[in-house]
Each structure stands twice: as structure tokens, then as C-alpha cells.
Amino acid sequence: MPLRFAVIGCGAIARMHLEAISGIPEAELSIVVCRNEAKAREIEKEFGCRIVKDPIEAATDPGIDAVDIITPSGSRRDIAVAAAGAGKHVIMEKPLEITTDRVDDMLRACEEAGVKCAGIFQFRYKPAWIFAKKAVTEGYLGRVVLGDAYNKWWRTQEYYDGSSWRGTWELDGGGALMNQGIHAVDLLQWIMGDVTEVYANTGTLAHENIEVEDTAVATLRFGSGALGVIEGTTSVYPGYPMKIEIHGTKGSLIVSGDHIVDFQSAVAPAYAFEEAGRLHAPVVTMSTASDPAQVDCTWHRLQIEDFVKSVLEGTEPLVSGREGRKSVEIINAIYKSARTGAPVKLPL
Structure with missing residues (x-):
């Protein structure tokens, strides 16, 4: 069974993540959080996923296994903590958050819940x-x-x-x-x-x-x-x-x-x-x-593939949350x- 993802956010970097997840056989793009109605319709039509407006609703949805958080950097802590509390694995764009205290809150939540946490450093x-x-x-x-x-x-x-x-x-x-x-x-x-x-x-x-x-x-x-x-x-x-x-x-x-x-x-x-x-x-x-829009999704796909493998095989991702904290x-x-x-x- 593929790892079912909710992508939280639909800003400039979203297409790379949507294409990357869609290109991984062991992953499934299930939900995208998007508040822009025109963009939401385009994403729903192209990727065949469900559209949700509330990040916490998506992050705790019983139909997903993992969240990919790409909202503005300083908004990720609460989403990640909620996802971890619901037993979801967490990967997010760089930086993980804007301060080490906020990163530590996310890491603690993931570790206590026994779920994976990783950062995108492709x-x-x-x-x-x-x-x-x-x-x-x-x-x-x-x-x-x-x-x-x-x-x-x-x-x-x-x-x-x-x-x-x-x-x-x-x-x-x-x-x-x-x-x-x-x-x-x-x-x-x-x-x-x-x-x-x-x-x-x-x-x-x-x-x-x-x-x-x-x-x-x-x-x-x-x-x-x-x-x-x-x-x-x-x-x-x-x-x-x-x-x-x-x-x-x-x-x-x-x-x-x-x-x-x-x-x-x-x-x-x-x-x-x-x-x-x-x-x-x-x-x-x-x-x-x-x-900033000129980025190839190849390397994002490789990293998300590594994250999926770490979840399915019980290994550590190459760039764990602890690694992402260092920068x-x-x-x-x-x-x-x-x-x-x-x-x-x-x-x-």
C-alpha cells in the first residue's frame, strides 16, 4: 500500500512537491491544502487529489499517512505538532522552522509519537x-x-x-x-x-x-x-x-x-x-x-523517495529533523x- 500524503500549502514551490510525490510509485498524493480557489481547481483536475482549506484538518485526516509541509517557514510548527499527534510522518521544506525552539517543539512531538521527521535539503x-x-x-x-x-x-x-x-x-x-x-x-x-x-x-x-x-x-x-x-x-x-x-x-x-x-x-x-x-x-x-521558480523536481523526488523508504523500512532519512535543525x-x-x-x- 502506498504512503498517502497530504501536501500542506500551494505556493510557488508546490508544483515541485506535487510532481515529485506523484512520480513515486510507493507514494500517493491524497490531499492538498489550498485556499486559492482557482489554483485549487487546477490542482484537483491535474492531480486527482482532494482539496482541503484547513491545514490542521488535512494534517490529522485519518486517510493519510504523512504530511509534506510547504507553508511559510514560521507557520509550520503547529501543523507538524498536530500531524505527529495524529500519528502522521512529517517532511517539510527548508528551513524546518524559524527558530531552534520551534524546531525542537516539532522534533519532540515526532519523537514522542514515534513518527519520522525530515527536512527538504535536496x-x-x-x-x-x-x-x-x-x-x-x-x-x-x-x-x-x-x-x-x-x-x-x-x-x-x-x-x-x-x-x-x-x-x-x-x-x-x-x-x-x-x-x-x-x-x-x-x-x-x-x-x-x-x-x-x-x-x-x-x-x-x-x-x-x-x-x-x-x-x-x-x-x-x-x-x-x-x-x-x-x-x-x-x-x-x-x-x-x-x-x-x-x-x-x-x-x-x-x-x-x-x-x-x-x-x-x-x-x-x-x-x-x-x-x-x-x-x-x-x-x-x-x-x-x-x-526562484526555476527548479527541477528531480532532486525533491529523490529526497521524498528516501523519506518514503525510511517510513516503509523503518530506517532514518538522510536529512532527518535533527540534521535539518543544524542550519x-x-x-x-x-x-x-x-x-x-x-x-x-x-x-x-
């Missing part, structure tokens, strides 16, 4: 980023001394003006880091290991009528002793692919978008260079750097440092 499934993780763990770079993440994107003023929740602390939870840059933060800590200290500055430099930052810079210290930098912005025209640089005493690796730009190593085996060569691209583009904590620490003007140690 870049972890892409070969170039998997190679980057392996390059560090296998010692291809020697002792890693620097790990830097750059997410220099472009969002128009209309992007913020077109939504009542974007750019607000209450529902967006932050700006260029919490909304756009969180994938880079997640990948950097996944590859480099735990962050133990941050020091940051943020600003709103290129957009009007938003409460949150559109530009942020933070220095990091990792548990290994390595240092690093995070730069995130939605103010850079025309927008550039997400990039992470990892440097060590025996090698260096630069990954941009979905490709390896450069890999150097004095100690890596020949097959590592062959693998890196297959993932290499001299010029990298990334459409989401300037247009929220780092960004919360960065915001705290920017507010106080002082370094902030982790865990918070």
Missing part, C-alpha cells in the same frame, strides 16, 4: 556535493583549514512586494540567509562538521519595506579547528551560483551550482580524479540564482551575533 543528493563530503571524510584534502560558502543571488523588489510573508521576521524568520542561503549553510556544515562559533554583520542594502537582511557576512570556527566564511545576499545582480570552497593542507575543492569547478590533491587516488572529472564544468550557471541553529547564531556585535558560541 542538494545533499547531488553528485558534486556528495563528492565534496567524501573528499573531506576520505582525506583527499589533508587537514582541512578553510571552508567557505557563498550564496550571492538576486531578488527583485517585486519578489518581496508580491508576498505578505517574505521579508518578515514572523514568517520568513530572516532574509538572504534563512530563506535563500540556508542550502549553502546546510551543505557547509554537512561537509565541514559542527560550527562552534560565529561572528557576523548583516544589513538591508538593496531592498525596501522588508524587516530582514538582504546581505550577510559571517566568519565561522568549526569543531575541527578550521575557519570559514559565509556570505549570503539577494542584492547581487544578476545573481551567481551557490559556491563552496574547501581548502586543506593536501588539496582544494571548489563546487559551484551542481558542478566541480576545481579539484586539486596531492594524495587522492586516481579514481577520485576520474570521478571529479565527470562532475566538472568550467562555466556554471544556476537559474534559481535570479529566478537553523547556525543562522540563529549569526543573527544573534549581528544584533549584539559579539561572537556567539554554539550550541545556543
Whole structure:
């Protein structure tokens, strides 16, 4: 019997989730929460699912097994807690929520109910980023001394003006880091290991009528002793692919978008260079750097497939709720440092 899903939300990211779930043989799209009547009719006709307006009603419906929450970031806690209380497994878009306290409420509810909890961080499934993780763990770079993440994107003023929740602390939870840059933060800590200290500055430099930052810079210290930098912005025209640089005493690796730009190593085996060569691209583009709607659902499908497998086989998903919490904590620490003007140690 397939895992029956309720998708909670029908905003800009919804189509990716609807197509991803519909493309998984072991999953069934049963319910979609949508309050826009025109869009609801389109979804009902195309996907053959039931439309519900109330998120809690959908999350606790006896006819579903799991919820996929894609509502604004700061609205997910209560939905997830209700779903867990009704015995439903929970997966949700990044960030899981806007503060670690709110994330912890969801994790506690899922753990007490014995249901799975996962976050959408689809870049972890892409070969170039998997190679980057392996390059560090296998010692291809020697002792890693620097790990830097750059997410220099472009969002128009209309992007913020077109939504009542974007750019607000209450529902967006932050700006260029919490909304756009969180994938880079997640990948950097996944590859480099735990962050133990941050020091940051943020600003709103290129957009009007938003409460949150559109530009942020933070220095990091990792548990290994390595240092690093995070730069995130939605103010850079025309927008550039997400990039992470990892440097060590025996090698260096630069990954941009979905490709390896450069890999150097004095100690890596020949097959590592062959693998890196297959993932290499001299010029990298990334459409989401300037247009948030340009995303392929392939990687969402792979992640939701992993989630479905974890439920059916009783295993842990690749990006569990505990894993998804880490990037929220780092960004919360960065915001705290920017507010106080002082370094902030982790865990918070």
C-alpha cells in the first residue's frame, strides 16, 4: 500500500512537491491544502487529489499517512505538532522552522509519537556535493583549514512586494540567509562538521519595506579547528551560483551550482580524479540564482523517495529533523551575533 500524503500549502514551490510525490510509485498524493480557489481547481483536475482549506484538518485526516509541509517557514510548527499527534510522518521544506525552539517543539512531538521527521535539503543528493563530503571524510584534502560558502543571488523588489510573508521576521524568520542561503549553510556544515562559533554583520542594502537582511557576512570556527566564511545576499545582480570552497593542507575543492569547478590533491587516488572529472564544468550557471521558480523536481523526488523508504523500512532519512535543525541553529547564531556585535558560541 502506498504512503498517502497530504501536501500542506500551494505556493510557488508546490508544483515541485506535487510532481515529485506523484512520480513515486510507493507514494500517493491524497490531499492538498489550498485556499486559492482557482489554483485549487487546477490542482484537483491535474492531480486527482482532494482539496482541503484547513491545514490542521488535512494534517490529522485519518486517510493519510504523512504530511509534506510547504507553508511559510514560521507557520509550520503547529501543523507538524498536530500531524505527529495524529500519528502522521512529517517532511517539510527548508528551513524546518524559524527558530531552534520551534524546531525542537516539532522534533519532540515526532519523537514522542514515534513518527519520522525530515527536512527538504535536496542538494545533499547531488553528485558534486556528495563528492565534496567524501573528499573531506576520505582525506583527499589533508587537514582541512578553510571552508567557505557563498550564496550571492538576486531578488527583485517585486519578489518581496508580491508576498505578505517574505521579508518578515514572523514568517520568513530572516532574509538572504534563512530563506535563500540556508542550502549553502546546510551543505557547509554537512561537509565541514559542527560550527562552534560565529561572528557576523548583516544589513538591508538593496531592498525596501522588508524587516530582514538582504546581505550577510559571517566568519565561522568549526569543531575541527578550521575557519570559514559565509556570505549570503539577494542584492547581487544578476545573481551567481551557490559556491563552496574547501581548502586543506593536501588539496582544494571548489563546487559551484551542481558542478566541480576545481579539484586539486596531492594524495587522492586516481579514481577520485576520474570521478571529479565527470562532475566538472568550467562555466556554471544556476537559474534559481535570479529566478526562484526555476527548479527541477528531480532532486525533491529523490529526497521524498528516501523519506518514503525510511517510513516503509523503518530506517532514518538522510536529512532527518535533527540534521535539518543544524542550519537553523547556525543562522540563529549569526543573527544573534549581528544584533549584539559579539561572537556567539554554539550550541545556543
